[in-house]
Amino acid sequence: MDKLSYLNGANAEYIESLYQSYQQDSESVEFGWQKFFEGFDFGRGSEAPAVTAETPEQFLKEVNVLNLIDGYRSRGHLFTHTNPVRERRKHLPTLDLANFGLSDADLETVFNSGVEIGIGAAKLKDIVAFLKQTYAGSIGAEFKFLRTPEVLNWIQQKMESARNTPNFSIDEKKRILRKLNEAVSFENFLGTKFLGQKRFSLEGAEALIPALDSVIEKGAELGIEEFVIGMAHRGRLNVLANIMQKTYKDIFAEFEGKSYNPDTPFGGDVKYHLGYSTDVTTVSGKSVHLSLCPNPSHLETVDGVVEGMSRSKIDFKYGGDNSRLAPILIHGDASVAGQGIVYEVIQMAGLEGYKTGGTIHLVINNQIGFTTNYKDARTSTYCTDIAKVTLSPVFHVNGDDPEALVYAINLAMEYRQKYKNDVFIDILCYRRFGHNESDEPKFTQPLLYKTIEKHPNPREIYIDQLTKEGKLEAGLAKEMEKDFRGILQERLNEAKEFVAGNAEVKFGGAWADLRMATPKDFETSPVTAVKKSTLLEIGKRITTLPTNKKFFKKIEKLFAERSKMVNETNIFDWAMGEQLAYGTLLSEGKRVRLSGQDVERGTFSHRHAVLTLEDSEEEYVPLANISDQQAPFDIYNSHLSEYGVLGFEYGYAMANPNALTIWEAQFGDFFNGAQIVVDQYIASAETKWQRENGLVMLLPHGYEGQGPEHSSARIERFMELCADYNMQVTNCTTPANFFHVLRRQFKRDFRKPLVVFTPKSLLRHPACVSKLEEFTDGGFKELIDDVNVKVAEVTRIVFCSGKIYYELLEKQQADKLKHVAIVRVEQLYPTPVDQMEAIQKKYKNAKEVYWVQEEPENMGAWPYLFRKLYKTALKGIDVISRRESSSTATGFAKQHANQQAYILAKALEVSVTEDVKDIAKKATKKLVQID
Ligand SMILES: Cc1ncc(C[n+]2csc(CCOP(=O)(O)OP(=O)(O)O)c2C)c(N)n1
Numbered sequence: 001m002d003k004l005s006y007l008n009g010a011n012a013e014y015i016e017s018l019y020q021s022y023q024q025d026s027e028s029v030e031f032g033w034q035k036f037f038e039g040f041d042f043g044r045g046s047e048a049p050a051v052t053a054e055t056p057e058q059f060l061k062e063v064n065v066l067n068l069i070d071g072y073r074s075r076g077h078l079f080t081h082t083n084p085v086r087e088r089r090k091h092l093p094t095l096d097l098a099n100f101g102l103s104d105a106d107l108e109t110v111f112n113s114g115v116e117i118g119i120g121a122a123k124l125k126d127i128v129a130f131l132k133q134t135y136a137g138s139i140g141a142e143f144k145f146l147r148t149p150e151v152l153n154w155i156q157q158k159m160e161s162a163r164n165t166p167n168f169s170i171d172e173k174k175r176i177l178r179k180l181n182e183a184v185s186f187e188n189f190l191g192t193k194f195l196g197q198k199r200f201s202l203e204g205a206e207a208l209i210p211a212l213d214s215v216i217e218k219g220a221e222l223g224i225e226e227f228v229i230g231m232a233h234r235g236r237l238n239v240l241a242n243i244m245q246k247t248y249k250d251i252f253a254e255f256e257g258k259s260y261n262p263d264t265p266f267g268g269d270v271k272y273h274l275g276y277s278t279d280v281t282t283v284s285g286k287s288v289h290l291s292l293c294p295n296p297s298h299l300e301t302v303d304g305v306v307e308g309m310s311r312s313k314i315d316f317k318y319g320g321d322n323s324r325l326a327p328i329l330i331h332g333d334a335s336v337a338g339q340g341i342v343y344e345v346i347q348m349a350g351l352e353g354y355k356t357g358g359t360i361h362l363v364i365n366n367q368i369g370f371t372t373n374y375k376d377a378r379t380s381t382y383c384t385d386i387a388k389v390t391l392s393p394v395f396h397v398n399g400d401d402p403e404a405l406v407y408a409i410n411l412a413m414e415y416r417q418k419y420k421n422d423v424f425i426d427i428l429c430y431r432r433f434g435h436n437e438s439d440e441p442k443f444t445q446p447l448l449y450k451t452i453e454k455h456p457n458p459r460e461i462y463i464d465q466l467t468k469e470g471k472l473e474a475g476l477a478k479e480m481e482k483d484f485r486g487i488l489q490e491r492l493n494e495a496k497e498f499v500a501g502n503a504e505v506k507f508g509g510a511w512a513d514l515r516m517a518t519p520k521d522f523e524t525s526p527v528t529a530v531k532k533s534t535l536l537e538i539g540k541r542i543t544t545l546p547t548n549k550k551f552f553k554k555i556e557k558l559f560a561e562r563s564k565m566v567n568e569t570n571i572f573d574w575a576m577g578e579q580l581a582y583g584t585l586l587s588e589g590k591r592v593r594l595s596g597q598d599v600e601r602g603t604f605s606h607r608h609a610v611l612t613l614e615d616s617e618e619e620y621v622p623l624a625n626i627s628d629q630q631a632p633f634d635i636y637n638s639h640l641s642e643y644g645v646l647g648f649e650y651g652y653a654m655a656n657p658n659a660l661t662i663w664e665a666q667f668g669d670f671f672n673g674a675q676i677v678v679d680q681y682i683a684s685a686e687t688k689w690q691r692e693n694g695l696v697m698l699l700p701h702g703y704e705g706q707g708p709e710h711s712s713a714r715i716e717r718f719m720e721l722c723a724d725y726n727m728q729v730t731n732c733t734t735p736a737n738f739f740h741v742l743r744r745q746f747k748r749d750f751r752k753p754l755v756v757f758t759p760k761s762l763l764r765h766p767a768c769v770s771k772l773e774e775f776t777d778g779g780f781k782e783l784i785d786d787v788n789v790k791v792a793e794v795t796r797i798v799f800c801s802g803k804i805y806y807e808l809l810e811k812q813q814a815d816k817l818k819h820v821a822i823v824r825v826e827q828l829y830p831t832p833v834d835q836m837e838a839i840q841k842k843y844k845n846a847k848e849v850y851w852v853q854e855e856p857e858n859m860g861a862w863p864y865l866f867r868k869l870y871k872t873a874l875k876g877i878d879v880i881s882r883r884e885s886s887s888t889a890t891g892f893a894k895q896h897a898n899q900q901a902y903i904l905a906k907a908l909e910v911s912v913t914e915d916v917k918d919i920a921k922k923a924t925k926k927l928v929q930i931d
Pocket residue numbers: 234297298299331332333334335336364366368369370431435
């Protein structure tokens with residue numbers, strides 16, 4: 001009806017003429033007017049109190065009332081009673097009658113416009129009462145920005161039929177009270193028994209517990225079989241205990257410090273970061289699986305991970321049916337407003353490769369972030385304003401009104417199932433204590449905390465309400481509390497007795513057949529070769545284009561070349577090595593998912609995994625057309641996000657160990673936008689949470705004169721995180737080794753993250769090819785020895801990795817050098833130290849051993865290798881590299897070329913040109929002598 005607002009005070013003749021048109025043909029006027037005139041006619045012909053809107057002036061008054069209704073629907077949320085501890089600031093214009101051309105004198109007048117809200121012709125005072133109750137009570141609904149009339153009307157109808165007074169049965173009310181009681185008592189109990197220990201209590205927002213309990217019930221009723229939940233510290237223990245059903249005993253044991261077992265290699269994490277999964281049975285007897293994703297302290301990082309886990313399960317467990325699983329993200333008000341990752345993740349909601357059928361977002365809006373007032377935490381009106389990006393409805397709810405919250409969350413669940421979009425619930429509440437239990441909030445918010453001190457908890461408020469309604473038997477609430485405290489005390493006593501057992505990790509669900517890795521697993525790589533006939537057959541399938549489709553000439557040519565590799569030369573380039581890895585895994589029933597910016601074609605135009613037909617938008621995906629029995633091949637160009645997408649893919653791999661999940665950075669350096677995911681999940685999840693993950697990161701890397709931002713994928717950043725066999729870091733030099741390292745992800749009964757520094761210029765380098773036998777024989781090689789030299793003639797060993805190898809090789813061959821063995825370390829971590837030592841032993845005449853890298857001395861693998869090797873037989877190793885630098889690479893092409901020539905010359909001990917000598921002088925490079 002907002003179309004009518006411009007008519008406020010418009011001319012009466014116009015309305016009169018509209019009415020005449022409507023009388024002749026109701027369809028001739030807009031829908032809003034149809035409804036209005038319908039009501040008008042109805043009012044005139046009804047038994048309702050005298051309606052005298054016979055004149056244009058009266059029409060206008062009716063329009064004013066319609067505008068008032070529209071005002072409440074669209075702006076009522078600004079005037080709600082949703083804040084339990086603060087007066088809301090004034091929003092102008094108000095919804096006062098005067099702002100709609102009405103006054104108190106009209107209150108007794110009957111208006112047909114009442115039809116618009118379903119109460120028929122009614123006195124203005126009743127219309128206002130209805131609107132206040134519906135739109136300015138405990139729930140503020142923001143939905144008028146939705147664009148689809150059907151969705152808009154649906155929410156409007158839901159709001160107006162419930163009128164903020166949901167009709168819960170006595171049993172439902174008792175359940176809400178019971179869950180509220182659990183939430184409140186649990187915190188009180190922890191507070192008294194573990195005084196001063198950090199627990200990030202939920203106090204002030206306890207209504208979250210009945211709300212989550214209810215959404216599980218409602219979800220199950222609407223077909224949900226699983227929820228994947230992400231949340232931060234606040235109230236997490238309460239959710240673990242009272243929703244996830246983690247036993248009180250286990251939680252208390254963690255408080256007592258009993259779960260630490262010195263015999264395990266795990267570092268563990270604080271108790272309010274741990275994940276958990278469980279099966280719950282609803283009141284109606286349905287079973288629902290709940291997974292609470294582990295999360296680090298970094299707020300909102302978990303969002304992408306939860307979405308990825310959800311999508312993964314939707315894909316492999318629910319056959320793509322997203323009405324059977326829903327993600328729930330629980331945010332804080334400061335973090336949802338402040339963290340950019342929220343935007344990155346929310347943008348996924350409608351993207352083909354990432355959508356999960358709608359996420360239910362809950363915000364524990366305690367109006368404070370640590371010590372920061374909400375006014376300093378955002379510019380937007382609401383902390384949830386990001387919801388408007390995806391046109392997601394928002395319900396702002398008073399956290400002291402658990403029934404309103406339960407109603408709102410049930411509505412959100414229904415909405416999610418029906419419209420498959422995100423929906424937000426902003427729980428207006430407060431934080432009873434400081435940021436944590438040893439913090440003094442009065443230092444920074446003295447007045448607010450005076451109010452909070454006196455404010456009754458939500459259970460007391462609800463008991464009061466139920467008592468007034470006459471719905472609560474005397475003594476029941478007290479009994480509930482006593483019983484529950486009794487249970488808690490019993491569990492605490494058990495926890496004190498509890499001695500930590502051998503915490504051997506057992507995987508469940510999709511991970512049931514897997515185990516934790518041991519150092520022995522990394523001594524050699526398993527056979528990952530594929531039978532020749534199979535490889536060639538798959539090769540044929542993925543290089544043969546259908547004849548009934550019209551492809552670009554260049555694509556036809558490219559595929560003809562690929563086909564030649566399969567059918568004639570049997571020599572494969574990098575792109576084919578990669579495609580054959582995927583093709584063979586798909587044929588073996590392993591799902592392959594690759595996402596990242598522009599991955600379908602490939603940033604360097606080498607992949608062409610998705611082909612768009614000429615003159616049409618139709619796409620053809622060769623890897624999806626291998627056979628009917630193959631596993632799905634999912635490849636998606638991502639939106640321009642690293643942090644969000646890497647988190648998503650990590651989550652995808654976490655849920656499904658049987659999918660090869662790959663994230664590719666556009667250029668390797670861009671991964672640092674996702675450094676938090678690397679630090680907090682990829683590198684450390686196993687040590688902290690005993691969670692394995694088989695995610696692969698492809699990071700284009702190599703010094704090719706493209707300047708500081710497109711040269712380095714920051715190998716050093718990964719190397720510094722390597723410990724405890726936490727991940728595999730590789731810099732392969734051959735298509736076959738790349739093929740094997742990808743396949744290796746599945747050929748062992750454990751999972752490990754794999755980082756591959758991938759080439760750029762090598763994609764088209766004539767020497768960077770592999771023969772058929774390299775695919776059909778053996779497996780991944782951690783180290784590749786030099787086959788071009790004679791052992792006895794070698795006086796210098798040069799270890800290197802990645803692209804520089806081909807430059808060294810070229811010079812070695814061009815200058816016919818016999819004294820330098822160039823040995824490639826293909827796997828930087830776990831570092832094949834034994835194999836490197838064996839090389840040193842083998843070249844017994846070698847007097848010198850160098851590590852040669854393109855990166856500056858303070859970057860690349862050297863700082864790590866230096867630290868590792870000085871305690872081994874290779875302690876005499878020295879480095880040849882660019883001099884240390886604060887920037888990854890030079891922006892001057894000439895300087896780049898000189899630096900590169902200098903490295904080659906130094907490494908191979910060949911004559912250095914004048915230019916390079918000059919550079920060398922300027923570089924003042926001092927080789928670090930070890931020992
Ligand atoms: C990315 C990030 N930055 C800073 C912090 C430190 N920190 C922990 S809690 C907190 C306040 C969070 O406020 P809010 O999101 O409103 O949640 P609340 O603690 O109030 O429940 C901050 C700044 C963090 N954990 N993560």
